[in-house]
Amino acid sequence: MKKVEKTKKAARLILLIIFLSIIGLILISLLPWISVTEDGLVKENLHFNFEMMQKSNNKQIKDLATDLIFINISFWVLTILGILSFIGVTIYASGKASRIGLILLVSGSATLIFSVLIVILNWIFIKTIKESNTISASAIIYTPINYAYIPLAFGILLLISSIRYTWVILPYSIQQLKSSTKEKKYAEKLVDNKKIKSEIITNKEKSAQEQTSLEPKIDEDRGEIEQWLTGEVQNIEKQAVKGRYLEPEKEKQIELEEITTPEQPFFEEEPLNIGEKKPEKSTQAKEKIFKEPYKKSKETPFMYYNNRLEPFSPEKKEEKIKGLDDVGLTHSFEEALSSAIQKRQTETNMKDIIKTEVKDIKDKSNVISKEDKVEKPMLKIQNEEMLQTKEEISSQINEKPMKKINVKCPQCKHITTIEKGEIITKIKCPNCGKEGVVK
């Protein structure tokens, strides 16, 4: 809170300085300062104001006028300094270009010098009038107080306020300036890092844009995979009854001689009757098989080894046994299938959940409508519960995977990244505040 207090104090003092210096300027050109006894036709005191003193032929009066000119200039300087320092305070309070603001604030402390000058010059002016025999100071009507004391009083007030200002602002602003210079140096050191950062950010943006362009392709692929998986699931369900899963063509080739017990794995007990030719071990053949899983040769038998279709070899018996479960499927493959099924079911499940929730709510409301005696607060509580369920449902719907998209504001052309769900999202530009909808 130091900054707020300091700026507030500074603003008050500066306004006071401006006000006092303007009054001082007005007084200088308004008041009669001196009087001279004339020996002409009228033997009375002739009063002089600042203008008259400047145009006088008397040398003593002219010297006094020069003092007043200096006082006048000092008041002008004080006014200008006050205005500048007030601008400085506003700039500093705004937080924008605070360094310039601080410099202007520091320059405001020069008011101390000029206020001291005003007091001294005023004192000299009064003293010279007192010392002179022909010139006397003009007095306020019906009082012995001289007009010359009024600007002196204003000068003293100005001095006090400028002392306070320098006392409050000068150490603080110098401290702030020092810290800002340190920050500037630190910022200069970080310029290179910033450049690197900006490069990274641009690269990231580019990659994000590429991702957004790739996303529809990925979705298409995913859809194809899901279609394929659903077909596979149906096949698995059929094959699961038999206790194993293989390609239908190869299934004919691989024949089980005996299945002693359904609990024990069949590979251990009974060896499979494989075709006459032995499986090829070369990598090229394997690659061919992997690339074209549906165009397999009729001669070689194939088995799934950890999600891979490979030619069957009795040496890998143990591995097979570990990888397969009771049904004869690999765990990883099973997991993939289950995830695909789960994905499929999520939407239907969500719909069911919503339906059931709505039904429940309706039932509750029916109960409430039937029981007219139920008090209003109870109704409120139930309604809140209903709303909570509604919120939960909506939150469940909103939990669907989010996409990151770069959006350009049509008004200020500011680019922002947003997370977009399936539902229409409302967005607000962080730069200009324009609202829009991303479909």
Add this chain to the structure above:
Amino acid sequence: MHNIEQKAKKEDFSDIRKIRKSAKEDILDETFKKAEISKGLRSEPEENITKKPFLKLGIILIIIAVLSLAVINNLPWMYIKYKADYGAVEELYYRDFKNEEGHYYKEIDNIFESPCVNCSNNSTNYIGLTKDDFSNIPKNTSYGFITLAILGIVFTIIEVFRRRRNFSINTASIIHSVFASAALFIGVVVALLSIKFIGFYFLLYYNKPFIEVLGIKNIILIFIAPIILIVISYAIIMIAIIVMKINFNEFEKKLKSEKSHLSYSANRYGDNL
């Protein structure tokens, strides 16, 4: 017949069910609405996006400048009424000490340019004003008001530019206060130029015997245009100070809110934030 009766009964029941259903739905809707109102879950009313305020300081300055220029050029600068040996004189003097009726009075000239011969030659006049002041001061004040009008035009252009280019509010406020301070300076200058004429009244009181010697009695002097100009310059000074203060207060409020937020977060999450 029995079947027909049963059917009729069934139909009646179905109607009743339908009515009940509709009634239930109505109740449900009402309860939902109430609940939404009590909970505040309803779609929030759109925030009133405040339009950027058009700062009218420039327009005000232009109006003031035009008004003051009109005052300088059209209103009389001096109204004088006195009793001379040959009778009462009542005259109006405009800018550059021009009398529209073309009257020439020696006494009026003597007020502004002292014909002192036997006196000690301490002063050329007794009221601190010369004939030249009636031509110099209007010229200088009109220059001042022309600069004020230029300031106003520049500020209005900047303001229009700001609204189109979306300047930040902070920069707009800073520009606002800078222009206001410039207007304050011009206002002070104009006030000090015209204050000379008010100083005359002090000297008229103190130097009355010297003026009466010139053959002028019961003198009534009103400087119409300078008094109006002083009022206008006072208005300019006040407007400028108010604008500067308003801008500063806005910044101060922002600063306070920022600080309070920071202190809250510091209390909650630690000072290292």
